[in-house]
Amino acid sequence: MSEVARIMEEWSCIYELRWLERRRLRSPSALESRNPIRELLESLNVPPSHGKEKISLAQGDPTVFGHLRAPQAAVDAMVAATESCMFNGYTHSAGSQECRMAVADYHSPSLPFKLSANDICITVGCSQAIQLCIAALATPGANMLLPRPGFPIYETFCKYYGVQCRYYDLIPDKDWEIDLDEVTILMDANTVAWIVCNPSNPCGSVYKYQHLAKIAAVAEKQRVPIISDEIYAEMVFGGNDFIPLASFSPKVPVLTVGGVSKRWLVPGWRLGWIIVADPKGILAKARVMEALMRLVQMTIGTSTLSQAAISGLLLHTPSEFYDDTLKSLKAGAELCYRRVQCITGLDCPTFPQGAMYIMVKINPGAFEGLSSDVEFASLLAEEESVLVLPGAAFGIANWIRVVFATPQNLLEEAWDRIELFCLRHSLQH
Known part of the structure; x- marks a missing residue:
């Protein structure tokens, strides 16, 4: 290498280092x-x-x-949506009216009130639904209660948004029920949400009505909303029935996250939802729904083809x-x-x-x-x-x-x- 070439290479390295030092081309929160x-x-x-x-x-x-394999009703609905060429563009950031209404109609019979399309946000899978709920509730100095053992993405998003993680234990010898005494100790004035997963990943547990009622009672007493991860809703085969936590939303507001990936066997469709069960308007007054709407506007929404097929999948899949x-x-x-x-x-x-x-x-x-x-x-x-x-x-x-x-x-x-x-x-x- 000539002396000129050596000097040019040395200066190039120095220039690149100075560029990185000045511009800091990295995100600490992303790297962590x-x-x-x-x-x-x-x-x-x-x-x-x-x-x-x-x-x-x-x-x-x-x-x-x-x-x-996915139900034939889902396959037929997706094929019809694709062949129609009517669902190749953008739709409302929170999801199409038809898709949101299909989700509302599907879940309403199991709740003590009727959901509307305005109570639903369509997301890019259930993971994004979890992310948006945590982001919408995150405030300076906030903490959230997370299950242990629990789905690790809860912690991932909490840390990304600067929310302190407080872990409550699930009890193996009691069908992985929540240690409610511990939960009460962990909660304070800065607790903005309590994340509950039922049916559970990773435990495979399904909580009985009596335990869910106690969960709701603690949340009501402490004035803490619940984020209920129900991606495995109705996927039960033991002696316990599945009961949505939103059934107790007249007592405590519940943000339910779910999607089509597990029960309908289509994780690649990347379609999830947030159900805002807030009959008393507590979250609405706190502008949580408004925050969710602003967040979904940043991502423009999930696949319109998947949204178009949801009605057929939810309402026409045979028992x-x-x-x-x-x-x-x-x-x-x-x-x-x-x-x-x-x-x-x-x-x-x-x-x-x-x-x-x-x-x-x-x-x-x-x-x-x-x-x-x-x-x-x-x-x-x-x-x-x-x-x-x-x-x-x-x-x-x-x-x-x-x-x-x-x-x-x-x-x-x-x-x-x-x-x-x-x-x-x-x-x-």
Whole structure:
């Protein structure tokens, strides 16, 4: 390299450094944001181990294996919307009138009042619905109550918007019910929301009416609105019925988030919603609905094709479709629960009642060289090509989350490998 070229390269590096120092071309809040589940799943590149193909029991996508398929009514509605060429443009930022009305009509029969289109915001999936609710309620010095274990994206969005996270525990031996005494202690004048997930990700629990009534009573007494994550609404197969928390909204305002990804098996449609259950107008007076409207105007809305197909999906899906899906999920839950009971070092104190997950407790003392759930999950992937998520992703140590929305033959094979893995590392071996 010539002396001139060397000097030019040196000056170029100095110029670039000065540019970065002056302009600070980065966002600290973005760089600090984390979605632990996506981070883990997208970083995993698990090669086949000893000729064993990868079996993922990690991602909550019910469509990944192809055995659970969208209802034909949804497919027909999407095809008709596409062929009409009437839904290729923009629509109202909060969703088309028809889509919002379909969501309102679908949910109204289970509530003590009738919803209108003005009570609904259509979002880009349920994750954005959660994001917008947190953003709309975030104020300087605010805190929110989050479940532990819980869906990690709650924490991600809270931290992004400068909201302090306060964690309340779910009790494994009581069907993962909320420790309400702890909740009462955690709440103060700066608590702007209490996030509840029912049916639960990651626990698979479904709360009884009596427990939901106690939740509503605590929220009413403390004057704290609830963000109710109900993306798994009606996906129940145990003895507990699903009851929307908005049923109690005459006592406490509820922002319900949901969507089509799970129950209708179309996560790629990216369509969710926020239901503002506020019959007393408490949130309206606080301008929360106005804040939500301003937020959705920033993103211009979700796919108009998905919105056009919603009426057909919500109102014309036959009951047989739901029954078949729940039958498959229940069989998966029973298989997992049965297999766990036969493996030394693993335990499951509660049979799942809904959703598509089972939480399995690990006794690190039963295994050699496996001192944590992260080590358990990592080595299981390395040795047996079976992917599960460690409890650390959900804020709880020495547990793993297993997805049972999996074909029975693959689920059996996965548990065969897990059992061999546990036996291989057992201190009793």
